Amino acid sequence: MGHVTSYSVVHGTRVVERQRLLVRRDPAVWPFVWRGLLPALGLLLIGLYAVWPFAKGEIEANVNRSVTKALALRGLTDVAVNVSGQHVLLSGSLKPGVSALEAIDIARTATCPTWLGPQTCAEVVIGSFDGALPSLPALPSAPTLPKIAAAASAAVPTAAEREACEKALAEVVNQQRIEFTSGSAVLTASSKAVLDRIAKAHSGCKGTVRIEGHTDGMGDPTANQNLSLARAEAVRTELTSRGIPADRLVAEGFGATRPAGDNATAEGRRQNRRIEFKVVVPN
Numbered sequence: 001m002g003h004v005t006s007y008s009v010v011h012g013t014r015v016v017e018r019q020r021l022l023v024r025r026d027p028a029v030w031p032f033v034w035r036g037l038l039p040a041l042g043l044l045l046i047g048l049y050a051v052w053p054f055a056k057g058e059i060e061a062n063v064n065r066s067v068t069k070a071l072a073l074r075g076l077t078d079v080a081v082n083v084s085g086q087h088v089l090l091s092g093s094l095k096p097g098v099s100a101l102e103a104i105d106i107a108r109t110a111t112c113p114t115w116l117g118p119q120t121c122a123e124v125v126i127g128s129f130d131g132a133l134p135s136l137p138a139l140p141s142a143p144t145l146p147k148i149a150a151a152a153s154a155a156v157p158t159a160a161e162r163e164a165c166e167k168a169l170a171e172v173v174n175q176q177r178i179e180f181t182s183g184s185a186v187l188t189a190s191s192k193a194v195l196d197r198i199a200k201a202h203s204g205c206k207g208t209v210r211i212e213g214h215t216d217g218m219g220d221p222t223a224n225q226n227l228s229l230a231r232a233e234a235v236r237t238e239l240t241s242r243g244i245p246a247d248r249l250v251a252e253g254f255g256a257t258r259p260a261g262d263n264a265t266a267e268g269r270r271q272n273r274r275i276e277f278k279v280v281v282p283n
Contacts, residue, residue: 070110124183165205185230217263229253
């Protein structure tokens with residue numbers, strides 16, 4: 001853009017009025033535009049990195065290194081670490097004096113270096129050591145259904161009794177869920193009160209009740225299967241400690257094979273992480 005300015009020139013006794021057009025040019029717009037786009041370009045590159053296939057592998061390697069190092073510092077060099085995303089499955093052998101829950105806790109609290117400083121690596125940690133679940137207190141082994149039928153055939157419930165028992169147990173867990181700490185079979189403090197009410201409701205049941213563990217569809221199917229069984233066994237342990245005979249309870253894990261909600265939504269996944277009770281009918 002420009003404007004006209006006036007000035008005077010004196011020639012002897014004459015004054016001459018002259019005008020000059022001054023033009024001011026704006027700087028080129030492109031350099032400024034590119035500078036403004038740089039933050040957006042940076043965010044785009046970060047987003048591409050996050051979804052790029054090698055990013056997943058790098059994250060998993062970082063989690064594996066950090067968890068393995070944390071375990072080694074506690075002398076657990078024989079524990080194998082398998083990582084899928086940020087889900088960790090521990091297997092192998094534990095050294096004497098260290099329980100599975102302690103090993104899981106070490107892995108869960110391991111930190112990984114990030115741009116924002118050390119952060120907890122694992123979202124979910126599951127332990128399956130030497131094919132067993134030593135973190136759970138030992139119980140008399142659950143009897144098979146034929147043995148139950150032979151030992152307590154007189155206690156086989158009718159259809160109406162089975163329905164009444166399952167309804168009573170379901171009403172308790174519908175009022176307040178049985179919950180566990182993330183990625184483990186450790187019951188939360190609030191769940192202990194729920195199990196008190198479950199034990200009371202069970203007193204009106206006949207026959208044998210199957211405790212069913214279920215998980216959402218996130219993570220490795222084998223790990224989910226192990227976790228669901230461990231949680232069902234943990235509930236069985238608590239109920240037997242409340243006076244229910246061990247041969248009246250069996251535990252089974254179904255992993256994510258029987259969803260109650262949509263695994264694509266947070267609410268659906270919450271519904272799928274559950275404990276259910278069913279009365280077993282012997283063959």
